[in-house]
Amino acid sequence: MPNCLRIYTAGSEFLGFKTLTLREFAYKYSQDYFTHFKAGLNYPYSVAVSKKRLNLGSAVIAAAVMLFATGFTQALAQTTVPKLQITTIKTPTVQVVAPNGERGAAAAVLSQDLILLGGGQKGSNLYLYNLVSNSEQLLGQVIPANQRLNDSRFAITDIAVLSESDLQVNLLISYPAYQKNGRCVVVKLDNYKLTMGSKPVLSKVKNWFTSKPCVPVSAVQHAAGRLAVIDPQTAYLTIGDLGYSKIGSKTARGDLGSVFKVSAVKVEKISSGHRNQQGIVLIGTDLYTAEHGPRGGDELNLIKKGVDYGWPIVTYGQAYSSGDYVRPTRPGTHDGFELPIYQWTPSVAATELVQLPQTGDWGAWSSQLVMGTLKNESLIFIQLLSKEKVGQVSAVDVGERVRDLELLPNGKLLATTDSGKILLIGGGA
Secondary structure, three states: OOEEEEEEEEOOEEEEEEEEEHHHHHHOOOOOOOOEEEOOEEEOOOOEEEEEEOOHHHHHHHHHHHHHHHHHHHHHHOOOOOOEEEEEEEOHHHOEEEOOEEEOOEEEEOOOOEEEEEEOOOOOEEEEEEOOOOEEEEEEEOOOHHHOOOOOOOOOOEEEEEEEOOOEEEEEEEEEEEEOOOOEEEEEEEEEEEEOOOOOEEEEEEEEEEOOOOEEOOOHHHHEEEEEEEEOOEEEEEEOOOOOOOOOOHHHHOOOOEEEEEEOOOEEEEEEOOOOEEEEEEEOOEEEEEEOOOOOOEEEEEOOOOEEOOOOOEEOOOOOOOOOOOOOOEEOEOOOOOOOOEEEOOOOOEEEEEEOOOOOOOHHHOOOEEEEEOOOOEEEEEEEEEOOEEEEEEEEEOOOOEEEEEEOOOOOEEEEEOOOEEEEEEEOO
16 A cells, blocks of 8 residues: 655644555544654644655655755744853742741842742741842741641742832732641732831731632642732732642632632632643733643643633643542643643743843843743743744753742842742843
8 A cells, every 4th residue: 555644743843754554544643643842842732744645765855855944944043042140149048948848939029129038937927138238027927827737838829019119018928828627728819018118017908819619738739829910909810729639520629720810809710720820921911821730741821711721631741640639531632622832741840930021131032931940940931923822942951949930120030949049040142
């Protein structure tokens, strides 16, 4: 039976080819998806297929021509990998420490070389840190002692600045909270006021959000709790699945695995079907999240209102073991649900997302995305060709688990690490 040539492409990228008999093509590969691994990254999308009756020699020649043409085009479009200039500051006071490990501080940027750091040995404290004098000042305790366990996962997950003046800062602070009566955990979002002065005063205004249901303590690291400010009265909030065994039930999971739009008076669910969205950034009106998958399948998603992103039905990752809190129904695929605009397999353990400034030392990466990672100990630079299309993706090793990532007024990045450090990161353009 004559051979046919199957050429795989994703956009303009040549992925490979395979010679098949027509019978093989019709019955075995008609529903196939091709996954291309490149530097640990893959493109999990349906690919175009060119079918022609060719002998094996013709197939090799055709594939070689396409490889040369597409490779040459990509080389011209390739953006230089960023060169980083990193200054390290040790901040052991703000590191979260517990028998199950350490965790880096949550961070938010203020004016006048000041930043807010959330953590400390018990994960509950808010600090005012001066980047000029390299000194911190304790502002107060955010998580009540009776609402946490001696566990590094019970810590402040994010801090957002709604507004700032010379005299006052309006804040949002998120964290997982242990409910002693029910022996279960929720995610809380509280509004705080910080009155500035020689002795700043931190005071709680009100609770904006408490997730439901309260679930048994399991994967508390899946709290998410990331914040993106919309305006001085409103923000987006991510809530992870908290390791809830009933996360597959839309009724039982309630608020878990979702993105919300929140204010002091209203809570609106925007999307669902998420696992652990530890990164979030708002670019204009486009909202992006970075999400942990299980053993692969970390995702970059463009969030759309009313859309289910598939967890735990689909994921490009794989289940950890038979004893995990939930096993995905259809691992290795995203069929039937919204596709991520990019995904990583193996996992990189994605954390916070930041958009780089238009000006400064970032060169061709100006206005593009950068994402922190835990497992990969790198910053991953992501080129957006359009709001739903990713171009080049480049990982740059920083040798640290990056817990939080912020943009400073001078255009540099500020990262906090699980080893208890602050990294001040500039581009080398």
